[in-house]
Amino acid sequence: MILKEVKDYLKSRIDCPQWYVGKRFEDEEYSITVYPTQGPAPRIPIGGLGKSRYGTKAVSVLVHWGTSYTPAEQKAQEVYDCLFGQNGSIGRNEVIMFDMRTSEPVGVGTDSKGYYEFVINFVVYYKKG
Template identity: 35%
Template sequence: MLFLNDVKDWLKQFNLAEHYYMGKLDNKLDKSIGVYQLNANRTPRKCIGGLESYDIKPISILLHWNNDANDTERQAYDLYRKISESRDVVINNIEIPYIEMLSSEPIDVGTDDKGIYERVIELNIYYKI
């Protein structure tokens, strides 16, 4: 089984943020990346004929950066590119044959209550079960 914490730890290898978290964090620190479950109703994929079964972990990544819109956008694109170019991924000893980016770029979600710019990257992580 692939867990949010596993994905959070995998994202650390890209060395982009100062802080990483999963789930809700009330006092988000600048230059943070958060990992959330993307709301999607999925059923396990069962393959027939000797192929391995797989499941999909729908993920939403929040990049909570700083009060500079340009800097936030550039960091979000850098993370997007690094994820989309990842190959031969293994997360917590689980083989990831495919990562599906659900949008063509990071999604601008504006600022939080403190004026910190945020971007969201949505993806499906296909993993063997």
């Protein structure tokens, strides 16, 4: 699983004018960017890697949404809600679960232009093979 696939999954469920992977362009007032982040330590099952049934992908999503707090918070919550307790497929991988790292999107204030930002961190657990 790669970040572009996670972005495409979110993009199919969330309305947003600009989507990015790995880097956000400063000029956009409304955007969602998908970044890598630290996930759980890898585990090797008894019997070796060939016996592994699942993989993980750690993701951080930045919701960068205008100069009004409430619409920014609402958009971030919309992203959170499309993950929490849900399943589906990302790329060719069946999602087992989205392990949300916080109970809600985390507000991180505004950028230098006064646009509100929220972060959503999670780990995707998916079936291998």
